[in-house]
Amino acid sequence: xxxxxxxxxxxxxxxxxxxxxxxxxxxxxxxxxxxxxxxxxxxxxxxxxxxxxxxxxxxxxxxxxxxxxxxxxxxxxxxxxxxxxxxxxxxxxxxxxxxxxxxxxxxxxxxxxxxxxxxxxxxxxxxxxxxxxxxxxxxxxxxxxxxxxxxxxxxxxxxxxxxxxxx
Numbered sequence: 001x002x003x004x005x006x007x008x009x010x011x012x013x014x015x016x017x018x019x020x021x022x023x024x025x026x027x028x029x030x031x032x033x034x035x036x037x038x039x040x041x042x043x044x045x046x047x048x049x050x051x052x053x054x055x056x057x058x059x060x061x062x063x064x065x066x067x068x069x070x071x072x073x074x075x076x077x078x079x080x081x082x083x084x085x086x087x088x089x090x091x092x093x094x095x096x097x098x099x100x101x102x103x104x105x106x107x108x109x110x111x112x113x114x115x116x117x118x119x120x121x122x123x124x125x126x127x128x129x130x131x132x133x134x135x136x137x138x139x140x141x142x143x144x145x146x147x148x149x150x151x152x153x154x155x156x157x158x159x160x161x162x163x164x165x166x167x
Contacts, residue, residue: 003093003105006045010038018077022121026128032074042088044074053094053104062106067092069123071108072116 013033020028036045050061062068071090079088090108095101108116130136140148 010036028124028128044090047093049097050094053096058094068112068116069120072113073120
């Protein structure tokens with residue numbers, strides 16, 4: 001019932017356009033399209049399909065797909081557009097793709113939003129830089145050395161001990 005109530009008496013899929021001014025007084029045009037907005041409750045709802053709507057499973061998906069950036073950007077822009085400095089709540093409805101099509105509800109935490117805000121601010125500065133210079137460097141822009149060569153390491157989950165026995 002609560003998931004259903006999140007998707008009633010609101011505004012579905014409305015495109016919104018903003019001019020964002022970053023900390024260097026640069027103007028950046030941004031478009032967002034929230035799945036659902038409940039203005040009276042100050043809630044933004046986003047529907048996500050997933051293979052695993054459990055807490056652990058969806059947290060992994062959220063991290064893998066950078067959902068924190070979307071949540072923070074949408075919440076911040078909509079809050080600023082209302083001009084009253086009252087924060088908005090961002091809720092994900094995670095719906096599994098296979099039977100029994102279980103779902104789960106997730107509210108973006110302050111930590112989730114804060115990290116997303118940091119990331120979108122940095123990415124908007126990078127985007128503005130690329131627009132201004134006409135250079136779109138790809139992944140090398142994130143590389144610390146001037147040659148654009150990254151160090152390749154195994155992720156922690158791939159490091160394992162190998163035991164063998166000569167029987």
